[in-house]
Amino acid sequence: MRFVMSACKAFKQIAREEALKLDGFRHACHAMLYAPCGEKLFGTYPIRHAVMLQMRFDGMIGFPGGLVDEGEDLEMGLNREISEELSSKAEDIQLTADHYLMSHYSTEQHLCIHFYTKCIGYDLFVQLERNATSAADHGLEVLGVIRCPLYVWRRELGLPAFLLNNFVGNARHQLLYALEHEHILSSREIKSALTLSEQLKVKKERGEV
């Protein structure tokens, strides 16, 4: 990661093997599912990729996934949570250790969070969005599946405005890190979106927008 990131202070990065040795910590796994998309907003702004997040029961934005239960390994927990949230058949989007990206831990929360990314086809992505409305968690733990805009529109709208939403834990950091790691956005595009996002925040606090 080449740009300076305003990561959530409560979470520190840790190697997966080290995380699994921590005593008395709960483990949670989340995944960024994304799909190439050829469509254009207003016929002009390329969508580029559909990137999946969700509005959570706690009123914050995060990724599909959740807590790993006793007796599950990380990927078992992740795939179970995703099938509860997206009502997907396991074979559709089966996540494995190959999709693992990074882990973080919070001493205060006694929590380790492990993060995965997977590129899927656009048709499957839309199918998952549709299935999510009949998933077990719909309207309860998940209040809606959303996409992250990748374009910048009318100065600060699109991605910069999206980054001012309320993200859970270090989900905002996970999003930006993964967008660069997966070559969805360049380091320069992310840096620029963060700058514009800060400018919009100031305008909002002044009541100008």
Next chain:
Amino acid sequence: MRFVMSACKAFKQIAREEALKLDGFRHACHAMLYAPCGEKLFGTYPIRHAVMLQMRFDGMIGFPGGLVDEGEDLEMGLNREISEELSSKAEDIQLTADHYLMSHYSTEQHLCIHFYTKCIGYDLFVQLERNATSAADHGLEVLGVIRCPLYVWRRELGLPAFLLNNFVGNARHQLLYALEHEHILSSREIKSALTLSEQLKVKKERGEV
């Protein structure tokens, strides 16, 4: 409205008839669709109502609806926008002047926004969520339909945390006003959620959560 509201400074309230006389203003109409819901989160916290909002193309949260076109009256524009966004058949949720709640205008933006509310059945609400994923605007002008949590969980989570998201224009004001007006939440519950929301904001700025 009995509690002091931190409304968006850019928008001022105006009577519908006065708004329609303004020269050179565009008009937009949005609606809060909601449904009684008997379910409980984690078997404990009553959901009470499902209340529909959406993640918009600009990365902000708002209500279904949009700009009224030349030659349309307010309700024609509103019903057309909602059918584009929710892929609903017109007769399902037809909004009329009976569902009108209030209007605001912004001199800077040369924009009048008119707001409506309608209570629908829960089955229809879920059907609209599902249909939205095959609507014309899905993945373009609408990045996902979401629900607003009405409960307060673990001190500031749920509604207080939700209110820290990035709302477009005066949508946050519209939401709180409508929740009280429709007797979905009491004035006291809304006041309390706003106080908790401010406390969470301070904690977030300090990097404590």
